[in-house]
Amino acid sequence: MSDRYIDFANSAFGHRLVSAIGLPSPVRLERWQAGRLRPIDGALLIGGGPLAQQVGELAKRLTDATYHYGNDPSLGTPWIPGHGPKLKAVVFDASDLVHTDQLKQLREFFQPLMKNLDHSPHLVILGRAPETIDQPFAASAQRALEGFSRSLAKELRDGGTLQLLYVGAGAEEQLEGALRFFLSPKSAFVSGQVVRLQACAAQVQDWSRPLAGRKALVTGAARGIGASIAETLARDGADVVLLDVPPAKADLEALAARLGGRSITLDICAADAAEQLIEQLPDGIDIVVHNAGITRDKTLANMTPEFWDAVLAVNLNAPQVLTQALLDSGTLHDEGRVILLASISGIAGNRGQTNYAASKAGLIGLAQAWAPLLQQRTISINAVAPGFIETQMTAHIPFALREAGRRMSSLGQGGLPQDVAEAVAWLAQPGSGAVTGQALRVCGQSVLGA
Ligand SMILES: NC(=O)c1ccc[n+]([C@@H]2O[C@H](COP(=O)([O-])OP(=O)(O)OC[C@H]3O[C@@H](n4cnc5c(N)ncnc54)[C@H](O)[C@@H]3O)[C@@H](O)[C@H]2O)c1
Structure with missing residues (x-):
């Protein structure tokens, strides 16, 4: 059944009216269209800790526009807030944040980009599952990612989504499948989720038909x-x-x-x-x-x-x-x-x-x-x-x-x-x-x- 309110809120008159009286203003979410090949149709920004390198390597299969903060050319073109393109997707590796003091990196990374997001952007934070970490303060820092992610997901506008992926030892090999889902319109209606990845030997052979032979x-x-x-x-x-x-x-x-x-x-x-x-x-x-x-x-x-x-x-x-x-x-x-x-x-x-x-x-x-x-x-x-x-x-x-x-x-x-x-x-x-x-x-x- 169709949601007539969305149609109304996205019409010129409806948009003015709902904004003026403070009603919710849901946007039309972008969804995956048959025949599409690239998971990300626009700029992907990568940053953060050691897993960023791994994401940088697979990024060329996700989009042809990869950016990063900093000056590591292997991660793509440097992105400058206000000058770089609007961002369609963002991955931040927070897996090496182990002290409360380091959590400020979340604010430093995400704040400049919040006003530079494209329509229906998809954001992912990577971490390590707290229950797998022996050191209590480090486990606490990784658990803090959950509160941050769920809150930032609520602050996103224009159909944006954000998830936290806890990447287990050996699960790095499966990041591509997860990112192909969470950074693309396939996850248009998934937000604020915390997902744990573990090592898995099986691999998708052909991303255009990942279930072939099944x-x-x-x-x-x-x-x-x-x-x-x-x-x-x-x-x-x-x-x-x-x-x-x-x-x-x-x-x-x-x-x-x-x-x-x-x-x-x-x-x-x-x-x-x-x-x-x-x-x-x-x-x-x-x-x-x-x-x-x-x-x-x-x-x-x-x-x-x-x-x-x-x-x-x-x-x-x-x-x-x-x-x-x-x-x-x-x-x-x-x-x-x-x-x-x-x-x-x-x-x-x-x-x-x-x-x-x-x-x-x-x-x-x-x-x-x-x-x-x-x-x-x-x-x-x-x-x-x-x-x-x-x-x-x-x-x-x-x-x-x-x-x-x-x-x-x-x-x-x-x-x-x-x-x-x-x-x-x-x-x-x-x-x-x-x-x-x-x-x-x-x-x-x-x-x-x-
Ligand atoms: N629609 C929602 O918002 C929503 C939300 C949360 C969960 N779900 C769950 O998603 C699933 C699908 O929901 P939907 O909205 O498409 O429901 P639906 O009623 O449109 O379809 C359910 C299908 O299950 C079949 N079915 C029912 N009893 C069966 C039986 N005994 N043997 C074989 N088939 C049987 C029905 O014939 C029907 O084709 C359900 O499990 C539902 O509980 C739906």
């Missing part, structure tokens, strides 16, 4: 976010298998045909769902996206057992049972990628959604608990937690709540199914085994649960 199953793929995930995985080269309930057969088959994929009509809660699924995947699967989900909202006082049971069965029990069966039968290959569609309701809680929020929090817990156990088979498992996304599910929310859901975020608008799909597609990549047991929010830095 087979992907998407549940709930007939419409909404699931359909967009299937499209995006297919765009990135995966062979897709689309699953949905029998009543959605026509839509499902039409989409599968368009994507050159296969369809499976199945209720994931059926008693024999696991056997049926395994039978229909004789060649196994590399990527499993548990997207199918339902809401049955009522306050707990009015919650029927049927509403409770239905939500927990579809949203939580089915992903658990099906994933376990795919693992036990060997259907899910080594280096597999499991992605669970959670929700920020599962983080923040939501009135009228005790059942839904319990199911979605359970998925986040599942990713955290299963990740270390699946590591031996180099399988990663993560949750993606969307905020307010414009779909049929959210079109049914009453008007006032819908408006609140859209505006209560740093980006001041709802996301699109494509935004969630891009995050899933990144986590599905071979090199994204670097991320596991985590929950990535795709919520425009919603204030809920932040």
Whole structure:
């Protein structure tokens, strides 16, 4: 469903009116267009500590306009505030900040560029995970990056986003995949996130088709976010298998045909769902996206057992049972990628959604608990937690709540199914085994649960 307020706020008259009376003024976010090759369409500024060198080396594959503060020509052309071009992307390596006193480098680096950012700029700060550092003051300095990043993300204007990546030992090899996502419009609706990268042997071979040769199953793929995930995985080269309930057969088959994929009509809660699924995947699967989900909202006082049971069965029990069966039968290959569609309701809680929020929090817990156990088979498992996304599910929310859901975020608008799909597609990549047991929010830095 379209957000008419954004159209209004971006018209000449609307822009003057909303500015005059102090209403939120969300901008149209720039999104990835099919056929585009370079992640960054404009100037990239690199600075900071030792990882900046590494980023400088891969930067030529991200953009043809790399700049830096200082005089190391290997990092690109020097950038002078007010004279250099507007910045489309920024990477600052803060991994060597180990004293409180050194944190001022954050202010010194970012302040001059805040008024020199292009439309929809994407910023990334690199650090080292505090829990991996023995020295308490150094760990504290690295933890300070989190407060700085989340706050600066809230100060960005014009569709800007900012993330903090904690780069583990040996994970430097996977920086390119992460930066291709976080510095490009693929992460248009992701902001204020903290993501930990660990070493991962697998690598993307071809950045134009990062999922080539991979087979992907998407549940709930007939419409909404699931359909967009299937499209995006297919765009990135995966062979897709689309699953949905029998009543959605026509839509499902039409989409599968368009994507050159296969369809499976199945209720994931059926008693024999696991056997049926395994039978229909004789060649196994590399990527499993548990997207199918339902809401049955009522306050707990009015919650029927049927509403409770239905939500927990579809949203939580089915992903658990099906994933376990795919693992036990060997259907899910080594280096597999499991992605669970959670929700920020599962983080923040939501009135009228005790059942839904319990199911979605359970998925986040599942990713955290299963990740270390699946590591031996180099399988990663993560949750993606969307905020307010414009779909049929959210079109049914009453008007006032819908408006609140859209505006209560740093980006001041709802996301699109494509935004969630891009995050899933990144986590599905071979090199994204670097991320596991985590929950990535795709919520425009919603204030809920932040
Ligand atoms: N739309 C949002 O704002 C939002 C926010 C947070 C999380 N999510 C989550 O994202 C996922 C997709 O949401 P959406 O908005 O596209 O929903 P949607 O209702 O548009 O689509 C859900 C799909 O799942 C399928 N499905 C439901 N029960 C099934 C079952 N038993 N077996 C097989 N398929 C089944 C439906 O037929 C439908 O095609 C859900 O898990 C949802 O909870 C959505």
